[in-house]
Amino acid sequence: MSKMIEKKKIKGLLKEAVKQWHTYVPQKHIGGDVLIAPLPEEAKELEAALDNISLADDDLVISPKDIFFPQLETMFKFKKGEIAETVESSPKLLFGIKSCDLKGILFADEFFKRDFEDAYYLSRANERLIVVIGCINPPRPGACFCTSAKTGPFAEKGFDLQLVDNGESYFVETGSEKGEEFVAKYSGFFQDESGDAEKAVNSIKAKAEKAVELKIEFQKALDLMANDDFIPEEKYKRIGERCVYCGACVYTCPTCTCFNVFDNAKGDEGTRVRIWDACIFEGYTREASGHNPRNQKWLMACRRYEHKLKYDKAKTNMSGCVGCGRCLASCPVDIGMSKFVQEITEDKKIM
Amino acid sequence: MSLKHVLTTCIYCGCGCGLYLTENDGVLTGAYPSVKHPVSKGSLCVKGWNSHEFVNHMDRLTHPLIREKGSFRKATWEEAIALIAKRFKGFMKESGSDSLAFLSSAKTTNEENFLMMKLARAVFKTNNIDHCARLCHASTVAGLAATFGSGAMTNSINEFEEADCFFITGSDTTAQHPLIGSRIINSVLNRSAKLIIADPRKIELSKYATVNLRQKNGTDVAWINGMMHVIIKEGLEDKEYIKERTEGYEQLQELVKKYTPEYVEALTTIPKEDLIKAARIYATTKKAMIVYAMGITQHTTGVDNVKSLANLAMLTGHVGFPSAGVNPLRGQNNVQGACDLGALSNVYSGYQSVTDENSRLKFEKAWNVNGLPGNVGLTVTEIISALGEGKVRGLYIMGENPMISDPDQNHVRKCLEKAEFLVVQDIFMTDTAVFADVILPGASFAEKDGTFTNTERRCERVRKAVNPPGEAKADWEILCEVARAGGYTGMSYKHPSEIMEEIRTLTPIYGGMSYERLDPYGLQWPCPTLEHPGTPYLHKDKFSKGKGTFMPRPFLEPKEPTDEEFNFILSTGRIYWHWHTRTLTERTSTLEREAPAPYVEIHPEDAAELGIRNKEKVRVISRRGQIEIQALITEKVVRKSCFIPFHYREAAANVLTINAVDPIAKIPEYKVCAVKVEKI
Incomplete structure (x- = not known):
């Protein structure tokens, strides 16, 4: 019962x-x-x-x-x-x-x-x-x-x-x-x-x-990404160029777990601390030499989508996106996973 | 385990976002946006998201320090405060009250700014009180007060969401006021709002602009007059508005006659077609907002620049309506409030003049003192110079860092070195504090109650989330102790809400702002009574001063134009990742990582000519000093000009800048000086 x-x-x-x-x-x-x-x-x-x-x-x-x-x-x-x-x-x-x-x-x-x-x-x-x-x-x-x-x-x-x-x-x-x-x-x-x-x-x-009114072709997006289907660079570029680097999409995301480690120290006393990091930041992949393999804004933005929809899925068989919509809700410039999915699956300009 | 979320107001820019600090067992472990707050609406910029980290830093000052034999020793509060009172009273007796000076802080609360000016005026009887507004929007306060009757942003942040035209000049909005910048991006991309940008430097918003005017630095009056010339010539002025709501139009008409697009092009390098296009778009769009910041104000013609923008807005009838107005974006979290509360050399709170006898009598009565000084006091740069000359013998600095922020650093250093007695109250050992005789540890924004007033005149609550470290105390408590040690009994409060009650009774624009009413998200001044709902936009139906006054100004050259030897124009400013003198952001791991080193932006063709490669160290030299700094080769700057962020002590831009000031506002010309660039 x-x-x-x-x-x-x-x-x-x-x-x-x-x-x-x-x-x-x-x-x-x-x-x-x-x-x-x-x-x-x-x-x-x-x-x-x-x-x-x-x-x-x-x-x-x-x-x-x-x-x-x-x-x-x-x-x-x-x-x-x-x-x-x-x-x-x-x-x-x-x-x-x-x-x-x-x-x-x-x-x-x-x-x-x-x-x-x-x-x-x-x-x-x-x-x-x-x-x-x-x-x-x-x-x-x-x-x-x-x-x-x-x-x-x-x-x-x-x-x-x-x-x-x-x-x-x-x-x-x-x-x-x-x-x-x-x-x-x-x-x-x-x-x-x-x-x-x-x-x-x-x-x-x-x-x-x-x-839940917003319906998107999420599975189709996963398939597109999995099959390495060509996603026009200009789509990434348009989204990436709009980004203002606040970090909100990553900070609010239930599955984003990147962190940076630093010491808060004075002399020989202090704490080792970790703090949420975000892949949309330039410093995230900057190398010690100053060289950065992801050196353009759109390359930084798109790695988040690739990670969530492609690599996570390939590695764990779970999508790295849970559909909570927080990335869109917290984005000051109206970018979000749902819009990216709509852009690549619906063949129309959403953003 | 204890964990709680405390709603407060962000410490960084003038947007005044609502955020929650997470407190876990006495340590701050997070900062999240408020969803319902009218500005943040569930978003923050990267600085807001990381605003908790510096509070925990081990570098925090935790005890009063007194200089002895060239180094600092720990002191008790009692001896530190007693020493300050003794020295200040001694100077007062020997050399008069004006041998003392006080620098207040736009990072501290309204209540603290009010107390700082009360301390200077009521206890030590001097109007030598000022703060960093002098370095940012002094031109605005003077220019808009003269033309409109109120020196503040006319509209509200959410009105950006309805405007059809943005005219942005001298504001890198996405970097300095991110949540205003994002509203502009959304308006352009989602609603096809028009965007006019007048900025010598390419900014993030430039790529969205309908028209980009890239004027030569320091020629703003010329192109604004040029726009007005075009508007009048094409009959696009708002004749009815001019007749009913303004005065002095004939003089304007006369003055702008000679600013033909051709003449303006010769002065400013702006192609005449672009100037005409911009003039037409602005004049013919009803909901048009002028947005400006330091690019307009930080000039020897800062007040002229502001008056010219005010003229332009009145000419087209674009003031006094929702989503139409003149919007100076205030930089610091509480620079609006620090001005409102009278941390300025010429006014008490609510812009009541110290030269007005009635105002003096009113404050004398309320504060139970006699003989409030009636002379206008010294301003920031004057105070520092007077310190060097020995005219100011005792200087009390709360939460400011002139060693990095003021122009001509070598001059500032000499003055600080010569200081007879310097008190610095701050949360970290700053580049200025190292010169101090007494250092007092203050509390950060997370460690005290109070209010900040954001750029849209919204006075909102700051709430305590954690205790200050060690023996550090809230700035308002420290100021009260200094007042008591100075022999004044009228500065005792149990809580900042009591200070606000005093502010309310003395400051008409804050008259209705009790703490109860400020929950949850504050009120916008003017708010004269406890029943008043606050004022989202100014000058409805008529200007604050009655009729708006056209104040036409002729174009004047900057103080230090380039010549054959010093052939580059240098401009300085802020970048997205850092805050001012970097005291907070260099101790915030993500922000410091994103922008760890100073740089000079230089045009590719100039770099090629000089044989400079990207990221190579170069020498930048002005008549006042030189720095070695990494070159960043970029088309953001035009040829023969360069830009250096002013945040870094490692290559301080202010070694190079000139301390020439606007004659009225006394604001330094950070945006134009002549330098040369050398390969090392």
Whole structure:
């Protein structure tokens, strides 16, 4: 028998969960921006934070990748030759992330253990439970294209639990043993679903799919890239020339995991730090001599598309793009993956 | 583990983007854009995205320092503050109040700028207070106040999204104000807005331009007069607007008569066809926005340049409407606010003149002091020179770095070396701080509450995310302690919101700006009452001063034209990756990596003539000094001209620049001086 949870019980559930987990939930700020952050443990702060949680289809500017891969992360501290590692490890509950972002996390998991095991990421991500809430409406209308990328608006696998919005309550889908255990542990908050849940869930999901208006020929783009089909240079050039090098497409991308490493030091004391890097920057491939194999703007811009749609797919059989649309939504000059795909598959000028 | 996101305002340019700082166990670990903020709208430039990194840097100043026997030693706050008070009071007694001077900072908050001017005026009784606006938009403040009655950007940033014509001159907009630059790109590419660019140097936006005018540096009055000549000759002026809303038109008509396209071409090198085309497009497009920055203001004719642009806008009736106006883009995050709050030698907050007795009486009463000085004080470059001459004996610098930012560095160095007593309050050991007698560690933007006012006059909140390092303190707290040590009891506040309450009562344009009302994204001045919604665009129905005044100006040559020996025009400026004197951005790994070294842009044909290869080190020499610097061969500059970013101490552009200033605004001519380039 499947389960459900009433929306009004969510706060109580989270209040319990905080005792065991660092509980990451989308939280609303003054002005209405929503960012995902851990609930505070102190009682009064917790109450205030619970009043501001937002489980609607909000545009989280940054994908939750930053929970395991912060924008700036201290790797170790050093002082007079002594080194102290600063690996973070704690149980984390991600409550209310979206299916595209789940896909991004699964992709990053794969990357951070593929060639070597990245202790910093893996230790942060080691013990976690992910509760997806599928999107009824796209958080970034006009930019989201999960139905084309086949990553949403509901996840098919990879989650521990998935909630399906049914008005006053959520249907609960279980995706793993850990998810089942979670429901069992907090069984007081969940109840059995009596009606024909499957039919209702399917109908909600079908409606949600229709709500994603932007449809693009994503598979065709993957095929074009995979087959080395000729993509006219002027398309790359037009897109690349428009870029203003802010880095947003990379910073906000759920699957972008490049970082740069530097020391923040004074004398023989300091920290080794890593910080998000972006392939659209000139310095990303500049060699020590000053020579740069990607020395033109359009070459820098296009390597991102090649990477996401071609090399990632070839290497992992997963596309490096999860269709979240953040690259377009955060781009000051309206460039984004969906527009690139439209340019190369529809034979018309989009940008 | 604690992790929180704190909404605040970006520390870099005048766009004033809303961003969230991520605080994790007392360390800043990220900076994300606000989606709902009216300027950032979910985007930031690369500097904003990386604005958290420098805050954590180990180089931060953490203790007061006092110079002793040629080196610095750690000091307590008490002894540092007591020493400052003792020395400053001593100078005051021996040589009068005007032997003291104060440099405020467009990087600090409104509240701090207000307190700095209060400290100078109420406690130490001098109007010798100024800040870097003198080096950027002093010409604007003077020029637009004279013509329109208000020296600020007339429109709002979001009005760029509706404009049909942009007329950009002397602003490398995508580099200096990225989120305004991107609105222009989108408008041109998505909505086919027209773009006129008048800039000697090729900029990122040039490739989108409908017309590119590449005037010879320093000839701006000539080509603007030329455009007006064409507009009047072709009957494209807005006769009704001129009649109803302006005065002094006849003098303008008379003056621009001789600026025929042919004459202008001879002066400026702008082909006459291009000038005519630009004039027609601008005059016949209703929603036309003039956008300008340092390329207009940093000249000995800076005020003339600004007045000429104001004339052009009035002539065509392009002021006082949404998406139509004159838009000086303010450089620093809070340079608008630092001016608004009176960190200038001639005005109190809200541009109330120190020479006006009523204003003085008003501030005397509010501050409970007698004898506020009624003479206009010294400006930035004058203060530095007076320091060298011993006329200024005590100088207090908060968050400025004149050693890199001011013209003629060798002169600045000599003056700083001669300083009798120098106080520097900053967050890093700057190139200026090394000359100090006392160094006070301030707090960064992430470590204090307050407000900044962006280029569109939006006063918005700055919120504390982390504690300052070591014993460092918020600048407003430090200023209050100095005031108390100076024997003044009227500067005690528990929180910056209390300072804002004082600002509100004394500053009509900020009258309605209580902290409660500034949530979430601020208010645009003028905002005179607690009920007032703020003002998105200025001069609606009538100009701030009543009728707009045409102020026709004749073309004058720059101070130092080229000659046979010094045969290149040098212009200096900012680049996208760095901020001003690089104090913050050299400590931001991504930004520093992208632009690690200084360079001089030089035209390929000039390079060929001199036998210079790309990236080869060359010597650039002016009458004031010389630097060795890497050549970047590019068609961005025209022949016989070169451009050097002013950020780098390693090859400081300001070794070369001239400290000739505009007679009214006292702004230095950073955009034109004569140099020669030599192969090494």
